[in-house]
Amino acid sequence: MSPSPSPGVVVDSVARSFGSVHAVRDASLEAPAGQVTALIGPNGSGKTTLLLMLASLLRPDAGTISIAGFDPVTQTEEVRARLGWMPDVLGSWNVLTVRSALETTGRLYRMTAAQSSRRASELIELVGLGPIADQPARVLSRGQKQKLSLARALVHDPEVLLLDEPASGLDPVARNDLQLLIRDLAARGTTVLISSHVLAELDEIADRAVYLEAGVTASADRVAAAQGTERPWRIRARDLPGLGGALVAAGVHPDDIRTDRDELIVPVAGEDAAAELLTRLVRAGVAISTFAPALGDLEHTFQGLARDTHRPTGSTR
Amino acid sequence: MNAYLTGIGVIFSLEMRQRVRSLAWYILLGVYVVLILLVTVILALTLGAYQSRGSNEAGNAIYSTVIYFVLLLGTLVAPALSGNSINGDRDAGTLATTQVTLVTTGQLVLGKFLAAWVTALAFLAASVPFLIYAGFAGHLTVGATAVSLLVLAVELGVVAAMGVGLSGLISRPLFSIVTTYLVVAALTVGTLIAFALGGLVVQSRQTTIYTGGTDTAQYDDQGRASACNPPVTQVQTIPRYDRVWGLLVANPYVLLADAVPTSYDTSGEQPVDLFGQLKFAERSAQIAPRVQQTIDECSAGYGASQASPTPRHVIDSTTPGWAVGMLAQLVLAAEALLGAWRRLRTPAGRLSKGTRIA
Structure with missing residues (x-):
């Protein structure tokens, strides 16, 4: 355990536009360590754009972001070493087996071959992909790819976990497993920020919620008013x-x-x-x-x- | 530095496994080997018949033809294998998940380039048995062999780099592959067209003072006429290929020919292989035509004005341009890779229209 608690994710007045499209106009949020924070918003509200900025892939036009205490724009490497990102697009290296995909990801995180191999086995166990660990990724079902994607985000044991629609395509049992896994990660101090539009499912797992609409995060006042x-x-x-x-x-x-x-x-x-x-x-x-x-x-x-x-x-x- | 190389290595091996090591690729390689085998056998049978005993001309011809064949097929296949290596990953959703790891953009681009290059080199490797056969049959010098193989490898690398670079610069895989083919076409066919047109655009007036024999004149064995008409001045425009010959050295085939040390036949004047013949043609273009010429059939004889230097003389007296051509190609290739690197840098600032980051 580190002496001071990790600051998790802090977003302050972040904006990002693509040409004339203002995807995120003014987003501010805090996701404390050890908690699951839900990011909620309708389709096209800027959730994915915001997560891409948090994942150090997009540069914000304005505002500041802190991931585990580091700025993704200026301290990209420090952020990436501490950040796990599960995108909404399910991409996988089709020819590689589940195991070698995870090992390769470990190698990309500068782990040794032995470390990557050990970690891949742990994760296959953790997300329950054991029976198909040596199958190429192209034969996986959507739900299995989802699990692989989650396992990949966890390869380097990140302090901050960003999950973009993690439960879509999962059956009820797998969804329950996922919730237990996320709760367990949070209990061990991981900052989890999870976006979804399946709100019932977030209800069961999230400690707190941030509402994003038309690129703007809702203020505490408006949330309280809406709840009343x-x-x-x-x-x-x-x-x-x-x-x-x-x-x-x-x-x-x-x-x-x-x-x-x-x-x-x-x-x-x-x-x-x-x-x-x-x-x-x-x-x-x-x-x-x-x-x-x-x-x-x-x-x-x-x-x-x-x-x-x-x-x-x-x-x- | 070591860690940097390891990162490139991981991307390289990922790329090789993911993209290259497929059944279709092996089939392609098999078809390619059969084609080369056919070319070699046909050339050996036909050219061997013309060749006198103990001469090495057939072997030289086979060797140069096979090298050109490898260059042709390599530049035809390499764009397809490299032209979607970055935007294809973006379409498959695996680019962004690679970018969020600790691998740097430079490692990503270089790893992909190396994989594309090695893939293209596999075609060269598959033709090595035929090259060895032709090399022995033609008693090729070590220099000629080494230079031709090296230039060929660099040319394949240039095409691979263009493919990878353009796949980073252009969003749609189809367009980047087509553009890579167009670049290859511009270098191979485009330079020839530009050369031909350029020579016509840059024309000079050539003045010829012609003193011809009369209708009833008798010619002796030197081509001298016994009686001549008064001198006639003729003015015509002629293309100045000597001013645009530089376009030719950007052509991979010409460049290769220009770089390889030439072997001459037993007379010592005529080049024996395709390299030498192409080199002679290219070098001849460097020689400026005479702007002012006098043809006097009475005093000098007809043959004097027509006498041309031998290929060997032309080759020895003109400038080798291949290094400049290769440098230009390398700059182009490096520029493409650099462009891809700039476009892929994250956190991304400006995105081109229609680009999806993840």
Whole structure:
């Protein structure tokens, strides 16, 4: 263990444009060591561009980036020695076997042949590619390539791990394994920054979230405001008409109640209101089997922010 | 420095395994060997029939032809093998994952260039048995053998470097391969066209004072006429190839011919192989035509104005230009690799339109 904790990832007012396209306009975020930070945003919001800048591949037009205490622009080598990057594009050297692809990556990180070979075996074990370790990469399925890509990002045991859509294409078991692996890495002090648009899955794994939209990271205020808005809750009871009556009696407007198969969905503003509603329903004697938010925390915030941004502002030219 | 070389080595071996060592490549090499075998056998049978016993002319001719054949096929195959080495990786999504490792851009470009060069050299290596046969049959000098092989290897390296460089400079693999072919075509065919056109553009007026025999004149055995008309002054324009001959030395085939020490036949005046004949043609272009000439069939005889120096005399009295041509090609190749290096440097600043970094 190092005496001082690693600063992880710090991004301050970073911008990057491609010609007239402003991919990232003003992004600021912090990803502390030992935590999993989710980077959330709709398609085309600049997530991948931001990650490319963090991965030392793109030069920001403005702002500063610090990866494990080093600047990717001026201290590229120091950053690369400490950074693992799993891109959203699944590229693999088709002719090489899984094992030799990992060994080659180790060699590219200036490890000796023996070190690379040992590390490749460890990683094959870790991500569960054992049965196909000596198959050429071109025969791998999408999910297996995903695992190979993750293993490649881990070859040099990085302090900072950037994962761009790591779980797409994975089956539920593999996805669960991935989550355990990422949590384990974070528990050992790795800074993990993970981007995805499958928000339910990030909900289970992320300690914190950064929202990016149209190249701008959302401020803490806007996130708090979005979290406080009403969100749908899912309530299930054997006696649906009785539940409906109890809801109206508890003060829910009848027009707000939606029926979804054998559940009712009602809007609730925040955790406190939900607790109060549940208490009333139980007091009214309704036998409730499910009472839960219909949207995950991240998704709710995300949708709240998206609504906020898309609302017409009234300014015209 | 050692660590730097190790990085190049890792890229080199990755490239060789990933790109080159495929079944299609071995088939190509096999077809190539069969072609060379055919060429050698046909030349040995046909040229051998003309050759007097104990002479080495057939061997020399076979050797030079096989070398040219290797140059032809090598420059035809090398662009296809090297022309997508960088943008092909970008398309496959393996470029960026290599760039985020500790391998430097210089190591990446040099490793890819070496792999492309060695691949092209494999074609040379496959033709070595035939070259050895021709070399023995022709009693080739060590100098001629070494120079021709060396120049050939450098030429293949130039094409490989152009391919790798252009694949870094141009985003689409198809375009970079085609552009590499166009560069090869510009060097091999383009220089010839430029030479021919250039000679026509740079013309001189040639004044000839001609004193010809009369219609009834008798000619003696020296070509002298017994009676002559008054002198006639004729003015015509002539192409000045001597001012554009430099274009020829950028041509790989001419360059190779110009560099190889020439072997002459038993008379000591005529070159015996393709190298020598091409060299003679190229060197002849250096000789300036006479702007002012006098042809007097009465005093000097017809033959005097027509007498031309022997090939050996021409070759010995003119300038070898191959070093300049090769230098120009090496500068071009280095420029291409340098351009690719600049384009690949990360963190990337300006990106060309349509470039995907990852």
